[in-house]
Structures are given as C-alpha cells and as structure tokens.
Amino acid sequence: MDSVILLRYGEIHLKGLNRPFFEGCLVKNIKAALKDIGPVAVITARGRFFVECPQEHAEEAMARLSRVFGLISLSPAMVCERDMPAIEKMAVELMEERLKRGDAETFRMSCRRADKQFGMDSMEMNRHLGGVILNAFPALKVNLDDADIDLHVEVREQVYLYTETIQGAGGMPVGSGGKAMLLLSGGIDSPVAGGMMAKRGLGIEGVHFHSAPYTSERAREKVYDLCRRLTPWCGTIRLHVAPFTEIQESIYQQCPHEELVLIMRRFMMRIAQRVAEANGAGALVTGESVGQVASQTLESITVTNDVAEMPVFRPLIGLDKVEIMDIARRIDTYETSIQPYEDCCTIFTPKHPLTRPNLDRILRSEEKLDIEGLVGRAIEGIEVMDFSR
C-alpha cells in the first residue's frame, strides 16, 4: 500500500477569496519538493492536502515537506476504505506498529468525520474503536487527558489513520508574495535573511558580488553551495554573480579609505536594485542587523539605504548574532558560511571604518566616481546560475 502524508496548512485559511491562489502556490511547491522522488500524487481536500507516495520514500518525503513553507504540520498516515471492519483492522495494525517502540502505556482515540454521512458519529466511533484496540492490546489503558498515543481517524472520501504529527516550517508558500532580490555575501547572515523572507512567501533570487582576484574561486563556490542549501526552503534560486573588482579598485583609488565600505555598499544596493527591476523582484533583502559592524550602525544604514528606491527588507535587524547563528544551523547553512574564504566585504575593509558617516560627505566623495559607468559595466558582466533542489 502507498503511504499517505497528511499536510495541514495555516495562515492560508485567513486569505478569504485569495485562498485558491495560495493553495495553488503551496501545491506547486509541494510537487516541486518531491519531483524526483517517484510517482507522487497530491490530493487537495478541505483544509488538508494528502500526498501519496511509495512507502520506501515516505521518510524522505516527510523530511522534504517539513521544509516547505506554508505547512504547519505533517502526519504520516495509513489509508483504508470507508468500511468499519477495514478501519478496525487498520487501527490495530497501526497501533501494533506504534507499540513496537515500547514507550507507551496509554492511548486515546480522536475520530473526526469530515463527511457527516458516515454511519457513526465521532463519539460513537471513539468508543467503538477504543474497544477494538483494548481488545487487541489488553495491556493498554485509556487516558483521555495525557495519552502516550493519540490515534487519529479521519473519515473523508477515504479513511485516514495516524498517530504522529510533526511540526511544519510554517509561514506562507514561497512565491505567493512575489519575489525579492537577496544580497548574498557568503557570510552567516545573508542566507538566514533569505530563508526568513522565503518563509513569508517571497520567491528569492540572489545577487553576489565577487572581486577576483581579491576573492578566490573558492569563495564563489561557497556561495553556490549556500544557494544549494537554501533550495529545500526557498525552492528554485537564481543567482546573479556581479563582477565587483573594478568598483572596489576605483573607490579605493579615489575615495577616503574610511568611507570605502559605505560607498561600496551603496554600489551593491544600486546594482541589486537594477537586477531586481530587470527580473521582476519588488524588494531587496539584506542580512543587516543594527550595530553588528561599522557599516550597520543606524547612520551607516541610513547612508546605504539612501540609494534604494524599492523596499529593503532586513529581517535580522533586531536579532543578536547568536540568534542568527541558531537559525543558520537550523536551516543548515552555518557550516558552509563559516568556511574561511574572504568575500568582497572583508578584503578591502579599512582598519578604522566610519561608524557615524555623514551622507553629504559620502555624496561628495562619490562625485569623483563614474557611478553610471561602473554600475553599467558590473551589470553587463553578470553571470547567472540557477539552483534547484
């Protein structure tokens, strides 16, 4: 028998008339997550999805689905016909399987009818099936308040039975909220920022700035690896790799060194915004967190934000480094992020960068640079790579 995974989704319920759109997104993402896993069917029922997949892939499917945003919980379930003897048999089998773990002494029944036409009502079913289980496993006791095993039976067009529920990733289906351009450096923060905005339903594209030969080929490989690690959460990611060497060298030669990082970040914002516009993204996402480094003080953020016309999302803005690291570990980008290759943010860092910059001064320094030419050439030099699970 094929196993079934029962999926519950959350916030989408609130979306009123737009609900079919959100559900459509979510189904698409579920299918994409499972596409190479073998024949998989996604059945939509009221307030639930059921994913049918071959038994041998059930565990892998559960793991993948637990990373699909928009799902609040998942239960691996067994299915049978709407026929009481079949339900009884399946309930006993499921209980037997569950009891093999040997950590349970009590149980309760939680029956539900989505279809009220079914012969027994929920209470009757609870009592009846509870009796069947007690008969089959005389050592078990019923405990309605704090049972070790909660055996659920849901009567729909078919009947679904399960004892386990694991937490889903929550949030909104990726892509349901539009698309954003993530400034992806290779450090710990930016992948986390991307993951957090994907959780709120945004599709993610990335822009990475590389400064060969100041940054190595390995630094670039590292960013590719981060993209791969984000795909279980974000789905497909398109990465735009922009050459940044000329810009950094020009700033270095023509502007005061303590302003290097700020002017550099303004260029990044300009380029990211152009790339976003050209690719239908409506916002920028950065991994900034107030006060973390000199370029992320309130004054510095004011200076970099000044060149942005579209919204800039900074989901980490109020998080501590430790909190960010925790999320990075959870989404499995941490180990890659801590590989020690210099990225373009660190290589030109002056010893004493400005922490309280003044916008007018920065603007005056920038006058020496051919901003349009530099941005244009960086955009022309962009290489695009696609990553999918």
Added chain:
Amino acid sequence: MKPVYLDNAATTAVDPSIIEDMDRCMGHVYGNPSSVHHMGIEAERLMERARTNTADALGAKSDTVIFTSGGTEANNLAIRGALSDLIDKGKTGHIITTAIEHPSVGRVFDWLENKGFDVTRLSVNERGIIDLDALKRALRPDTKIVSIMHVNNEIGSIQPLEAIGAIIQNAPKRPLLHVDAVQSFGKYPFAPEKWGVDLASLSAHKIHGPKGVGALYVRKGVRIIPQSLGGGHEGGIRSGTSNVPGIVGLGMAAELAAANPIAGHAMALKKRFVECIRDTIADFRINGPGIEEGAAHILNIGFASVKGEVLANMLSQQGVYVSTGSACSQRKKPHASYVLQAIGAPGDYIDGSIRVSFSRYNTMEEIEKSVEILKYCVGKARMFVRR
C-alpha cells in the same frame, strides 16, 4: 597562454608513461595479488617488481617496503605503530620531533602528548635547520622515537640526516629514528640503511606518480604494530587489498626519478627565478634556507605589502599556479604559516608569502614568463593593499 604549473610541492603531473602502464594494469591485470590463480600471481609479480624498484631507490632490500595509501598514512603508521605497544600497556615516554613537521607528523605528536607522552619539539634557525647539539641534549634514556622530516614542504630546508642518524645511533639508549621523506624521495640522496634511519615515509604523487599511494620503509628488525586489522597484507603490518595499479605507478615513478635526477634542473630554474625577481621586484625576501642550501624544487618568497592569498589568486587568473604555504593548510582558517613563524620570518613578509615549486616539466621560458606576470601582479596587489 598555456598555464604554468609551479605547485609541484603540492603534487605533480603524472608521467604519461606511468598513466599508460597503470591503465594497462587496471584493465588487464585486475587480479587480487593474494589470489592463487594465474591472474592473481601476475598481479603479485607486478607488485613485487614495484616493491623492488621502490626499495632500490632507497638503497634497501625489497622486504623493507610496506605500501600505504600515501605519506600521511605512512607517517601515522610509523609513529603510532612504533608506540602502540607502550600505549596499550598504559605506559608513556619521551619523544622528539621538530617545530616544522607536516601536520601528519605534528598532529600525531600532539595526540601522543595528550596521551601523556613527554614531547620535545626542536626549534629551527632562520634557515629552517635544527641544532644538532640541541638534539643531543634532548635525548634521554626514555626517548622512544625521534621523528624529523628530510625536506620541509613549505620552505625546502634540508635537515642533515646523516649527522642526525649518527647522533641517534651513538645515543646510549638508542631510540627509533623516523623520517618523513615525502618531499625528498626520488629527488635528493636519501639512504636510510646507511644513515641509521629506522622508518621513512614516502609518496608517489610528488614524483610524477599517482595520488593515493605511498610507502613506509621499515628497517629489518624494527617492530611496527598494525593500525588497522584485517587480512594481514604487507607482512601483517598494513591490511587491505593491494592497490596494484597505484603501486605499479609508485614503482615506476621511483624508477623514473632515479633515472632522471631533477635536482640540477630544478636548481637552475630556482636560481633563474630569483635572479629575475631581483631585477624586477622590490621588497621581497627568500624565506628559509639560502638558494643553494635548500631543496632545489622549493622556493618560498615573501613580498612586503601584499597578501599571499590575493597574489596566488591573481597569478591563477593569469595562468600561473602557485601556493601560499602548504596546500594541506590552505583550506583551514587562514593563519600565518607555523613554519614561517618557526623560522622567525617578519610578519609583513609572512602574510605576503607564496611557495613556488618546480618539476622536470618546467622550462626556463616558463620561469621568465612567470616572473613577468608575478611582477605585474605584485605591482597591482600593492596598489590595493589594506591599510
């Protein structure tokens, strides 16, 4: 431009004739040398010929050569295998090494120190050489093993092994002498039997052989406890189905290295390289031994006001492949090379150091071309140095 490969201390190009022979061996003589049938015996014959060739290059008998997966395994097997008996009995002792060993020796000594062994790490002078008197003073009645590398992989300093061997042999209570000869084997005179070396590690891929194969020389009568248990291959010291094609490659590489001494050619390349730099690039220093004194195939140069990593990237972009420090340590946290620190190189030059290493495939034209490119890169890198 054809890339110029100047990273031969990291690994070397495999000799085409070795590839051919290994290919033939893999394709046709795929028998297990431990099998009784004809194919197995043929494989065994190839393997034993390789053993003889490898031993010949050491001036030793073939039964002293134990094949391993490379230098790292040989180093581990030698040191741990020599002390296992003691460790199993819960005993410790005194052991000696140097401050500039490869991590596959250095880390083993750290591990032994944690097990309770008393470790002496001999320091080196600015030319990367240990002080023989310090070695004499360090020897104690309970010294169990002395491990000293022949040629250092980062700076090319050559330890006076013959003299070291004499000191060890004359010690009242003679410890074992292990030599990591990975960078010297097949390139410079190395005579373990004559010099009183008990254990020596070598590797095929540094002399145009394949990766993943090496050997441990074990002097007759020296007892090594196997570090992995199994079918009792290699005289019971190193179990595991023999890597016949790799071993054939090692044997050939040893034979070819003996027939084509590289030291003269490499020394000419190194001298030319330094000459060209002297003429064109300011503010550099040669780290470690003097040009003539050090290994011919290794040159470590530090440039002031440059980051070695950036310089290596720049050179790579231009098709010149070199290393910063040793290839083994580059993937870890970038830190100042422990070898350059041990020789007391000035900080600014440590940061800006690269290792250039030569092989018989490099030509004078390549050297001149590379220095031209190097000059351009150093100039450019110095324009954009972090302040």
